[in-house]
Structure formats: structure tokens, C-alpha cells
Amino acid sequence: MARLAMVIDTVRCVGCMDCIVACKTENQTPEGFNRDWIAYDTQGKFPTLHQEIRSERCNQCSEPPCVDCCPTGASHVHEYGGVVLVEKTMCIGCKACIASCPYDARYVHPEGYVDKCTFCIHRVEKGMDPACVSVCPTHCMHFGDLEDPLSNVSKLLASRKHHTLIPQAGTEPHVYYLT
Amino acid sequence: MHELFSTRNNHLIDPTLAIWGWEIPVYLFIGGLVAGFMIIAGYFTFRGHHKHSDFSNFYLPHLSLVLLSLGMFALFLDLEHKLYVWRLYLAFEVTSPMSWGAWILILVFPTLLVNALVSIPKPFRNRIPIFDRISAFIAERPMLAKNIGVFNMIVGAVLGMYTGILLSSLGARPLWSSSMLWVLFLTSGLSSAAALVHLISTDKTERVLLAKADNGFLIFELLVFVLFFIGLITSTQAHRHAATLLLTGPYAAAFWVFVILLGIVVPLMIQLLAVNQKIKHTAIAPIMVIAGGIALRFVIVYAGQASHWTRMAGN
Amino acid sequence: MTTLSRRKFLKISGATVAAASAVAAAGRSVSSAIATTNVERGDRTVATYCDICFWKCGAIAHVRDGKLWKVEGNPLDPLSNGRLCPRGTGGVGAAFDTDRLRAPLIRRRDRGEDEWVEVTWDEAMTYIAERMQKIKSSYGPESVALFSHGIGGNFFKHTIKAFGSPNISAPSFAQCRGPRDVGFRLTFGEDVSSPERTDIRNAQCLVLIGSHLGENMHNTQVQEFADAVGNGASIIVVDPRYSIAASKAKYYLPIKPGTDLALILAWMNVIVAEKLYDAEYVAMYGFGFEPFAASIAPYTPEWAYPETGIEPALIRATAREMARYRPATLIHPGRHATWYGDDAQRSRAIALLNALMGSWGRKGGFYAPVSMDVPAYPTPPYPTPSKLKVDNPDHKYPFAHETITTGIREATITGKPYPIKGWFVYATNLLHALPNEQETIRAMQNLDLLVVIDVIPSEIAGWADVVLPESIYLERHDELNVEWFREPFVALRQPVVESPNDQKPNWWMAKTLAEKLGLGAYYPWKNAEEYLSTRITNAGMSWEQLKKDGIIRGEKRPIFFDEGVPAEFPTPTGKIEFFSVQLQKAGFDPVPMYKRPEGGPPGSFRLLYGRSPVHSFSRTQNNPVLMDMVDENMVWVNADVADRNGWKTGDWVVLRNQDGVVSNRIKVLATERIRPDCVYMVHGFGHTAKHLRRALGRGASDSQLITRYAVDPLMGGTAMNVNFVTIEATEVAHG
Ligand SMILES: Nc1nc2c(c(=O)[nH]1)N[C@H]1C(S)=C(S)[C@@H](COP(=O)(O)OP(=O)(O)OC[C@H]3O[C@@H](n4cnc5c(=O)[nH]c(N)nc54)[C@H](O)[C@@H]3O)O[C@H]1N2
Ligand SMILES: Nc1nc2c(c(=O)[nH]1)N[C@H]1C(S)=C(S)[C@@H](COP(=O)(O)OP(=O)(O)OC[C@H]3O[C@@H](n4cnc5c(=O)[nH]c(N)nc54)[C@H](O)[C@@H]3O)O[C@H]1N2
Ligand code: SF4
Ligand code: SF4
Ligand code: SF4
């Protein structure tokens, strides 16, 4: 069993949004909607400031409330890597999953189904990195299998300080931010 | 100083969640109301009330059927992929209150119908012989009628609870993630139902009984509110912020005026006076209670969408 | 403001442009706008290079079922290392833009009102050629000028030179890197050039003075910047605004705008006083160090403090930090340097600070760029113009080594030293690129011919007599990119998909026009492919390989002094000129001296501007992919200032500048990330061209508010950070 995860180095990230543009063109997301986004998180008083820049998306939670609450089974955990996906031909657009996601990572596609980051499973299953990871000009995004202790992501998490988003929501997110 | 600037600008999600419009609160209100009807009607059936009056046992279930259909239609309107609605009945997802709800609704319809069979009014029975036979069959078996009453009460209670659990299972919205929400919705459903029966019932005993009961429900509802807020305020910061959305935040005016004052306190006072025969019963108090019940669903659904783990009130 | 616009705003009207398409339906996938007629199936890729800015990164375009799908970096390309910047990744949006120009247009001037007729290419070219000949016979060929930005203008330059005009200019000099290149030339004898010859990757201490890398997305630089940050390099950022780069800095210096020269002088003062400089390097390569040292002696950190607002202790600490890592200390030269009018001297001070660090020619500093040897296609020599260039009469700006756009504009207005009657404008939106749009408009009133070659109905196209619609970069061949860089390479731009309508590539237009003008001899080749393949074959390379790979790389060569590059400085003394005799002779400070910048009216804020990572200047605001990232600019206002005035993030305001010009409405960004004495906005928004439906009215235009500019006395650059604005609340309905 693989447990896919993304590890993003906020020290290198410049918030350029290339990851978002790449997702848009790779996955043809509709105009007005994006599967990922940037959070510029600033604290302090000018000029003594600290800023963390994060490329955010669905956290591919291990305890995904979006899957639990889905009445049709459209939201499901993919057999490979623990990736949470939506089967659009089963989705009735009730939006319970949107309401259940603490990260607001899902949106209603204009065609009536709910859409979100897929970890680019179509690429990953071909051995490629997700589109956002492979475009990032600062090489701050890493992707791989946490079950494999030798993977890049495992090593980074073992050696660097990191955090996840809203851990208190109890969803066990799998996008990690190095600080 | 903490500045959070996000580039995400997805329709219905940013700046705050707005996925659910009027359809869901209307559906939740009607669900609660029908639940209340079922409990009331079930109670009367249980108590053998149908022998004196057919309002609660025959007309109320029918009214429920109509209302629930309307509620389900509102729900249907909310679906983004309407043509796929049948998908709901291709699966039973144990962890999904929405799935439970879909199947509960399926159960509600026959339950209501069976209750209606307990006291089919004369004119109908005279015209359609099978109705007469059914009625007679049930009349001969008092325990059956009682069981039908109990069953209606149970299904009604489940329906009413479910409308609250539907929201409270969505832990991503701190305002909703309260174990008091189902109690609140159930109580409010009962009080609205009681108010409506009080308003339209043809039977005097029912009317008076329900006015009294409603006062009880309203007082209980106030208590539930207190517990609801205590629960939120003593929980995490996100829950505290969620509570302030209603107490002092952007939804405070609607909450205090329409839900608490006009929806509970004022009608409660009026009805207390009326029950104690200080004033006459009028339509005013029950209408206020019903409006308050609607307002409650709207306020909770909208404020709940605005409540968030990180995007705090006022940010 | 409209008093001058005799020709009212452009209506490339829907009635005459037959193919005007319906507004893109909301929610549709941004790429489905391009429906191709062919029935191609499956995926294919074409290697080419990007044109969303001038960095020219190698790219691989993907076509799926005959439709353009996406563009990725070319892994063979040393500029992008296989990863494009966000603008490059979103470049496909240029093809999906439903507002593109579709066919040549001629203004029907004699009909009075602004109205356009769609014409054939032949009609357009005949019209242009006739007018050019008329200008030539009345005023001489020099009276036709070309404004051109980017590699796509090469063939038009060729035609205009063949026609006999030397007046060819780009905003990249007088509105951009001109002062910097002049400052470095005066010091080291060489330009920093583009791509900048900075070895950011290996820098151990990187000083960014306004260079907002991370927002400025020049690809290689950002990649190397991230490497430097990742390597733990000490980053020092000087900016009135807490930029993205500042958030990566060990030291952030929130400088008072316009006082950078004072800071740099104080840094040098500390470094010289404390003898922290590379004495060996200075002794070996420097000229005039003693008078230089004497000249900067008064500029102590204590002196600089009230000027810059930077504490003396912080100035000292950062000066020492730089010295600690030399020679791998890179004080970035910046790029858009036209800020305050002292820009060439400020850039020279940056050059001198680098010289003290010994970073020029050293690893972690500046490398010596190399390039591939690809011979030009042999064509007849150009006629020698009988007049000198018009932009810089009597060498008023003695150190301008490129043509000054605003000089041509000036001559067009005044008719002196001689009249300019025709403008070709290729891929430069002059109304956004040059300061003071009224002057540009006034100049255009004097023209007999204004040809604009663009891909979308931009503001400048609105003023044209003839609009020529160009194929976008993914639909055409262009000149080879034979870049000066860390290592030699040559890159090819080639068509990925066909143009959807009657758009043509620049080479075809320039060649056809030359033929109409009787200059066919300058175009001995049949088409671009023949031209390019001949050049490549003559250089001993394989055309087939280039077509397939998009890039051919040459052998790595030494790029640092240590690696054997000769330490040569082509200045008059052959040395690094700490003291510049040529400046002294021309009447300028031989060592930079500080002059306090002028302030603005009380209660006003200095207007600063910069880049959004997802936009290029004013050219990407109608690109559906990039507009989905950032679809308007906001005005950054210090949080306390905003608080005091009751402005909240998201409030609509308008800006009024010192000359009464009022901007389009713009949203406030109340933030801790900027000083209280200035405001900031991203350049390129606030479009007014009616047919840019996505861009129209989104955000406000800095260019519109830049009515004043200070001219650099050394080289004629137009400094634009000299405008001041007040902020006025406005109701939501505006705009
Ligand atoms: N106020 C202000 N002025 C500035 C700057 C600033 O920051 N603020 N920046 C300055 C700097 S650093 C620079 S380098 C200049 C840049 O100035 P410009 O190079 O003039 O940049 P743009 O404003 O983007 O104008 C480019 C024009 O080319 C068109 N175009 C795009 N692609 C093509 C193509 O493939 N073919 C053709 N024919 N046309 C095309 C676009 O539609 C647009 O009209 O501006 C300078 N001026
Ligand atoms: N995404 C993107 N990237 C681009 C471009 C683009 O259009 N889009 N254009 C490219 C081109 S041609 C150029 S020239 C470059 C321009 O980019 P740069 O050369 O990096 O930057 P500037 O435009 O000079 O300066 C903008 C920065 O200077 C700061 N600043 C303003 N006034 C002062 C001051 O008085 N002192 C100091 N120290 N800082 C000040 C501003 O706050 C802002 O952070 O970007 C290049 N990269
Ligand atoms: S592409 Fe990389 S550097 Fe740019 S915003 Fe995304 S994660 Fe950050
Ligand atoms: S981030 Fe949201 S959508 Fe993604 S798995 Fe977790 S709960 Fe589900
Ligand atoms: S919107 Fe679709 S995916 Fe989400 S819970 Fe409803 S049916 Fe499932």
C-alpha cells in the first residue's frame, strides 16, 4: 500500500502561482475555478514581519469527512495511494462534501459535479509527478510515497520541521509544509 | 497583526462558503415541521385521539405528505446535478447522514400513510369500500393503532434529529459541530408543528393541549440554546468564534430579533397569557413561532457556512 | 484629459469585424474556445520558445486532438531547466483569447468618425507602402521610426533599416534597464545585459535593491534565487515594500523611497573605512580608488540614517555581512532601473559596491556570458542614412548607447531635429510603456502614418491607421534565439498550431512590406523555414535536430576569471573605474554623489509599481488563463494609514495624482507590508481598450498616473517613481 503525500518547502516557495496555472492547463479546470491556490500568511508589524507562503489544495486526508458524508459514494478513496477522488458520473451535486471539508478544497464544476485536486493521479499512475509539482520553478514541491522510508517526501519529513493545515479538524491531511 | 491573503476565488466558496441558499433551510424547516407533525399525530394516535377527531390523524399526515414533498422538491432544486438524483437510491452510505436522510424520507411516506389509515373520515370510507375495511381492521385492533402511533413518533423523531445531524456531522463548520444541534432542530420542529396544529386544528382539545405543549417546547428551546452556546464557547477558539457570529457578529441582529425575540420570547409570553386565559388565543403567536422556526434554519445554515476553522469571524 | 484626443477612442467595431465571437460562456473550459477544423487525433508535441516576456525560455507545446493543450518547459533548455514561469505556463491563454485581432484593419479617417474596415493583406501593405514612400519623398526615409519590443521585431527592424531609417527603439532602454547598463558600462566597460549575467545560484550573500524576484518572474533568476535561499545564502533586501523577496531575507531594509544611493554610499563608506573590501582585486583591476575613497568619506551611516530611515547599526551590520561572503557577494544590479532620475549614477554605485566585493568575474557574482556562433543570413548592406538618429540631438545624453523611445516621441512632437511622420509600433503598447500618455497622444497627432502590429486590440492599436494582426508566438516562426548566457545555445521558435483567422507572422509581414517597397533583395529567402535552416546549416548544425529538440546546446566554456576568462575591462582606462574621467569631462560626478529626492504635496503618497508574477506588463490582462489567477491589481496601503482613513481591504477607491489625473477605481489592500509614505500597485492593469473584454476596467493603470517623469541626465532614461497620489473613496458602481 502506498500513501501518497506532498511536501512543500515554504522557505523556497515564492508564491508565483505557477502551480495553479499548471493545474489549470493540465486539468482544464473551468474559468473562474482553481483546484489549488496560494495563501500569503503574514504576521508582525511593519517592518518586522514574517511571511509564510503556501501552495494549498485538497490535503488528501486519511480521515476524509468529504468521503464519509457523500450520500452516493461519488466521493471515494482511490485504491492507490489514499487519494480522495470524485466520480463525476455518480455525483448529484448535493455539496455536503464541500460543507464538510475544513480546507474548502472543493468546488462545484459548472457541469454540475463537484471537483477538486486529484493529486494528478492520471499522471502519477504513469510515473510522473503531478503537474503542479513538476512545473514549480523553485523546486519547492515534492511528491511521493510516505510508506517508502527512502522516498524524497519521507526523508524531508524526517529531517525538516513541518506542519499541516488545521490538524485540529482531525482529517489527517497529507500535504505537509516545511518551515 | 495577522494577514491572510488567498488567491483562491472560487464561486460559492470565497470569500465565505455560500453553497447552500434558501432551499436547504426551507427543506430543514419543513423536515422539522413534518417531524413535529408525526410526533404529534403519532401521539394522538397512541392516545386514541382519532376516535374523536380526524384532524391530527388524517389531515395532518396528508398535510405532512404535501409539505414533505415540497421540502424534497426544495432539496432537489438545490442539487447541481438534478438528473442524477436517482443515484441517492443506488447506495446506502452508512457514514453519510444525507444518505440516511434519503432513506428515512422513503420510510416517512408509508409511515404517514399508515397513520392516516387509522382514521379515514367517513365520506372517504363511504365512497371507497377498501378504506372502510382497512379502518375497521385497525379499529378492531387497538394495539395496532397504538403501535402505529408509536412508530410515527419514532420515525418523526428520527426525521427531526436527522435534520440537525445532517449539519452537525459537517465538522468543518464549527457552528454546526454541536451535539445540541439535533435537539435544537427537533425541539424547534415540535414547537412549529404544535403552533401550526394549534392554529389550524378543528379540534378544540388538540388546540388547547398544543398551545400548552408549545409553551413547554419554547421554554425548552431556550434552554437548548443556552446549552448550545455554552458548548461552543467552552470548545476551541474556532467554535468560540462561530458562537460570536450569532451572538455579536454579523448574524446577531437576525438571530436575536427574529429567532429569539420574535420567534420564541414574544410568542411565549403571548401564549402564556392566553393559556392562563388572560387574553384570547389568536393566530399571532403561532405565526410568530413558525416564522421563528424558519428564521432559525436560515440563520443557522447561513452563519454556519460563514463559520470556519481558520477564517475567523470578522476576518 | 480627453482634450487632446482628436481621434476618439478606438472602435474596432463589431459591425466591421465580421468574425467577432460571442462572449465566452462562463464556466466553459478556457481552452475549448479554440475549435480547430482539422480532425487530428491524439497527442503531439512541438519544441519552441516562450514569448510572454523577453527571457525566451525553451518550451514544449502539447497538442491534443488537434487542439492546443498546454506548454511545458523544455528540459534541454538552460534558461528554464524544463520549468516555465507562471506566465509561460499560462502562455497558451494567448491562443484562447477570444478578443484577438483577426484581420488587417484600416482606419476610415475621411469618414470622420473612428471606424475600421477589414481589408486584405495586400490592400493593407499597399496602403502602408504608399504612405511610406510619400513620407520618404517629402522628409526622407529617416522620418519613419520603429518602436519594437522583443525578438519578434527583428524582421521589421530589417525592413526599416533597408528602407533607410536609423530610428529604431525599444522601451527596454529608456524605460527599463538603460540606466543600469550605462552605470555598469561606465564602471566595468560592459553591460549587465539580458539575461542578466548574475551568478545568483552561487551567491552566498545576495543583495536585492528593489529587485523583486518572485514577483519579477524572470525565470532563471527566480530559480537561482530559490537555490540561493535553499542553500542558506544571506539575503539582504532593500525595498519600501515587504516584497516576496523580503520575506526570504535575513535583513530587510525598509528604505525611504528614492534614497537608495545614500544607502549604497554609506555601505561603501563602511566597507572602505573598515577596509573590508577586496584590496587585492581593487589594486589589480581598479582605477582611481583614492579619489573615490575620499569622495565617499562623508557618507557615513549616521549621515545616511535621516535620508534613508535605515538605522546606522543596520547599515553597518549589512555592510559587514556583504564583506563576510565576498567575492560571492552579489549586489544585484536590478533591471527596471528608471526610478528617480539619478538612476545611472545609482547603478554605477551598485557597480562600484560590487567592485569592492570583487564579485565581477567571480563565482557567486557576475559571469562572462558566452554564445553560439551562428552567422547572419547574408543580405545586402543597408543604405547609410543621411541623417543621424533623431532621439538624442547633439548628444544631449552623452552616455545613451541605445535609442531613446521618448527622444523619438519628443522629435515627433517638436519636428526637431527633423520631423518624424511615420511610426511602426511592433509589440509595444506605448500608452502603457512610456510615461505621460498625453505626450504620446500628442506625438501621434503629428503622424502621417501609424502602423501597429499587435495580437489583440490594445490601447495603442486604437490609435493606428493600420492595424496588422499577428499570429501569436505559438503559431509562427521567429528569429533564432542565439543567447548570451552561462553556456552557449541556440533555440528555435516554430509554429505549434495554425493561426485561427487571417493573422500572419511578423517575418511574412516584414518581407511582404519590403517587397512592396521594392526592397525584395533584402529578403532573398522564400520563407522563414528557409531563412532559419540556412543560418543553422551555415553554422554547422543540424536543422532537423533543432526542429525536433527546439534547442542545440554548445560546449560549456569558462565564464569566470578563475576559469581562465581574461579580466578585461573595456573602459577608457582598461580598468574598473572607481573614478570616471569620462563622466568628469562630460560635467557629471566622477564618483556618485547623493541628492535628496523631491517630496510630494502634503498628504500624498509616492506611487510605486511593480510586477505580478502571473502578468507581463500590459500584455496578459486579456489572457483567460492568467486572468483566472489575478484579475485586477490592488493599491497597497500601509495598514495604519488605511486604518486612520477608514479604508479597508477590498474598498473601492480612486487615486488622484499631483496633476489631477484620476485613476479607474481600484481595490485597497490594507497591509503591514508597505511603508506609510508610499502606495504600490502592479503595472499593466486598468485597460481602457474597449475590445479587451476581459481586461477592460479591471484595476487601475499606473501608467495613466505617471504624468511626470525625471530624465536621467547621463542617458535620457525616464524615471517614473516621481509621482504622488491621494486616495479617494468611491462608490462601488463606478467604472
Ligand atoms: N508605468 C510603467 N511603465 C513601464 C513599466 C512599468 O512598470 N510601469 N515597465 C517598463 C519596462 S521595465 C518595460 S520592459 C516596458 C515594457 O513595455 P512593452 O514591451 O511595451 O509592454 P506591454 O505594455 O506589455 O506591450 C506589449 C504589446 O505587445 C503586444 N503583443 C504581445 N504579444 C505580441 C506578439 O506576439 N506580436 C505582436 N505584434 N504584439 C504582441 C501586446 O498586446 C501589447 O500591446 O514598459 C516600461 N514601462
Ligand atoms: N512577472 C513578471 N516578471 C517580470 C516582468 C513582468 O512583466 N512580469 N517584467 C520583466 C522586466 S522587463 C523587468 S524590467 C523586471 C522589473 O522588475 P525589477 O527590476 O525587479 O523591479 P522594478 O520594477 O524596478 O521595481 C519594483 C520593486 O521596487 C520597489 N521599489 C520601488 N521604489 C523603490 C525605491 O525607491 N527603492 C527601492 N530599493 N525599491 C523600490 C517596489 O516596491 C518593487 O518591489 O521584471 C521582469 N520580470
Ligand atoms: S509554483 Fe512553486 S514557488 Fe510558485 S507558488 Fe507554486 S509552490 Fe510556490
Ligand atoms: S482536504 Fe477536504 S476534500 Fe480533500 S480529502 Fe480532506 S476533507 Fe476531503
Ligand atoms: S456533491 Fe457529489 S461528491 Fe459531494 S457529497 Fe454530494 S454526491 Fe458526493
Ligand code: SF4
Ligand atoms: S496535484 Fe494535480 S490536480 Fe492537484 S493541485 Fe496539483 S496539478 Fe492540480
Ligand code: SF4
Ligand atoms: S520568464 Fe516566463 S514568460 Fe518569460 S520567457 Fe520564460 S517562461 Fe516565458
Ligand SMILES: [Mo]
Ligand atoms: Mo523591462
